[in-house]
Amino acid sequence: MKKGALLFVVLLMLVASGVSVMTAQDAVTLQMWSRDSNQDFLRELVDMWNADHPNQIELTIIPAADFVTRVGVASAGGEAPDLLPIDLIYVPQFAQAGNLVEIGAFIDALPYADQLSASHVHLGEYDGGRYAVPFAAEGSVLLYNKGLFEAAGLDPEAPPTTWEGIYEAAKAITALGDDNYGFYFSGACAGCNAFTFLPLIWASGGDVLTEDGLSATVDTPEVRAALEFYKRMWDEGLIPPSAQADTGTDFFGAFTTGKIGMVGSGAFSIAILKNDHPDIDFGLTFLPGQEGGISSFAGGDSIAITSSSQHAAEAFEFISWVLSDEIQLQMFAARGQLPLRADLVDNEFSREDPRLITNAEAMNLGKTPYSFVYNQLFNDANGPWLAMIQTAIFQGDVDGAIANGQAGFAAILGE
Amino acid sequence: MSTVNLQISERRAQRAGGSIGRRSAGLFFVLPAVSFTVVFFILPLIFTVYMSLHDWPLLGDHKFIGLDNYSALLSDRQFWNSLWFTTRYTLLITPVIFILAFVLALLVSLPLPGVGIYRTVYFLPVVIGLGSSSLLWVWLLHDRVGVINAILTGLGVMDRPIIWLADSSYAMTAIIMSVVWKTVGFTMILLMTGMQAIPAELYEAAKVDGANYWARLRYIMMPLLRRTFALALILSVIGSYLGFDQFFIMTAGGPQNSTISVVYWIYKNSFTNFKLGYGASLSIVLLVILVILSVIQLRLLRDETSY
Known part of the structure; x- marks a missing residue:
């Protein structure tokens, strides 16, 4: 009887170990x-x-x-x-x-x-x-409306490769009238502008952070030039007034009206435009630097x-x-x-x-900012990044915008 | 003498025992409500207080820092700006909602044919979420595709469309319009119910005494609506102080950070800056402010009248 019990226990242990071996080899979820x-x-x-x-x-x-x-x-x-x-x-x-x-x-x-x-x-x-x-x-790129390029007498197969090129094209397209505008960006959307505005600075050789992401380099000529570039297009009415208040709801939608010449966007737009807006003949090119060069977020x-x-x-x-x-x-x-x-x-x-x-x-x-406080720096609708863009472009105070931007970045980075 | 005394004390004991039984029965009946409050209000509240005493990042470990979050809050300029902004917003929107809701309640209380349709129509926006209604208003106010600009320019009120959400005073007006549209129906229904609860005999008696419509409104309806006013006022003030969706969706706190409400600032600290502990301390301060405001309102509108 005792032997029997022992045998039973041994058998039980064998079965149990077999089960556990099977479990180890078993698939996991x-x-x-x-x-x-x-x-x-x-x-x-x-x-x-x-x-x-x-x-x-x-x-x-x-x-x-x-x-x-x-x-x-x-x-x-x-x-x-x-x-x-x-x-x-x-x-x-x-x-x-x-x-x-x-x-x-x-x-x-x-x-x-x-x-x-x-x-x-x-x-x-x-x-x-x-x-x-x-x-x-x-990756961010520059979308452009080939139909509007053609209507404005521009070569739809030769999209702009410098800021001056974007400016000239935007001017020609806005001159078409009928509510057409040369350029668009979401003026109240922090993340959208990290995606489409930062590459303009990078392509020109500048940056807003050091390589390790620990210090701010906002107060640099490249950042200033990029802000002045947008400000010039805004001042001359090449960007629709609604851009100022767009918190991102119209980031891509604006281009789908067919009345926007150029806009910074991403790969996601290709499929949407092809499927939902087959009437818009669009091209896609790199976001350029001031005098050439290319970059992307x-x-x-x-x-x-x-x-x-x-x-x-x-x-x-x-x-x-x-x-x-x-x-x-x-x-x-x-x-x-x-x-x-x-x-x-x-x-x-x-x-x-x-x-x-x-x-x-x-x-x-392309590049991506490396930071432990990315959200606070670039995604915050009330943070220093968007405030700088808005102050420079819509209020026209580029110096003040850069000074506050540098200080705001430095404060968040704990410099 | 002593037997009498005994009888009395026995009866008292019985009565007392009876009331304990009744009390426990009462407790039993309120148990679902109490447990609901404990689980969904008291416990989270205690946990929020606990969090507010910690440096609590969304990612990573937290550590106890005592009252540091509260002392940081005292020198947080944006918090005080937001509190002032929210107070201004509340002071502006409350009378608008009240006056409009009162007038609408008077109108839909009239015994006219089809008045039920109007009641439904005015109440309809209440059942839409505030988020959806805010998004709806972003498009209604849009300068290129929005119907409001089209109407205003069409009527010749303005030469060109306004970019409502790009200017801080227009943005405030726009938000107030959207929230009034969304909530006025609710206050209207509250006031209407209050009006209907006033016995008709009181009006009739006043009429017999020669009181005209305005006198009846002023001396009968208004005083008897006091309790309803208090309820509607408290709900409206608390709702305004807790405003978030409309600012988050319509302006994202802009332009130039001019429309950051207190709750939006709490949200930003907690979920943009990932400082959950600091966000918790802001929430506790807001809770204390709201309790004080509600007590003041209740005192002011305390009603001894009964009918």
């Missing part, structure tokens, strides 16, 4: 949270992964406005998801707060590691470690693995799958998304619409 922009594409991507991989991904979509808060609260409770695609500008802050896993070794193992979007990779670096890779790419999402995750290796399997040739071409490029690797910019799909190649090139040579 990874949690992934994402903001709601681009959610259809993301769902499709995750479904595709789930269809032929044992490890499954459970995707939760969160409204963009709540996203950082939700992740912040979850991280504090150690309940953040395994996979976290986030707006790349937040990566330094998340890494600094200790919310992300260092994935340098994983990245080095990728055969195409050196082809990943440089700006995304740079924003993923913190204190000698690497914490994120690109997941969605977006490299935006989009990076993907990271959170410190809460118990499955970093499994999570990175998904990441490397996303970055593989097959997915980059058959999912990203085929659906009009910019590829996340420089070596795949020129592909069978983008060759059908060279505008996509221009946009991808812009993104790849």
